[in-house]
Amino acid sequence: MIRLFGITLKQKWEIRKKQGNRCIICTEKFKSKRDCHLDHNHKTGRMRELLCNKCNTGIGLLGEDVEILQRAIDYLNKHNSREVKNA
Numbered sequence: 001m002i003r004l005f006g007i008t009l010k011q012k013w014e015i016r017k018k019q020g021n022r023c024i025i026c027t028e029k030f031k032s033k034r035d036c037h038l039d040h041n042h043k044t045g046r047m048r049e050l051l052c053n054k055c056n057t058g059i060g061l062l063g064e065d066v067e068i069l070q071r072a073i074d075y076l077n078k079h080n081s082r083e084v085k086n087a
Contacts, residue, residue: 005038005040005047006047007038007047012036012038012050015038015049015050016030016036016050019049019050023050023051023052023054023055024049024050024051025051025052025055026052026054026055028052030050030052031052034053035052035053036050036052037050037051037052037053037056038050039051039056039059041064042064043064
């Protein structure tokens with residue numbers, strides 16, 4: 001971990017404690033040590049925060065692309081509203 005992100009395992013667990021042992025996105029408690037992922041920007045290599053496997057994978061599968069993620073949010077909002085209008 002030091003080699004990849006410049007932090008120690010102890011520092012990672014301090015971040016985990018600061019986040020309340022929860023994923024910063026979905027706020028679910030980490031289920032295990034393996035469920036706690038140190039997220040990073042793939043372009044810059046900079047460390048961000050700790051995510052659960054589900055959130056970390058979701059962001060990665062959508063290419064960390066803010067526009068795609070926003071379209072996904074818009075799509076979900078459109079189809080989760082009480083009065084869904086014909087598209």
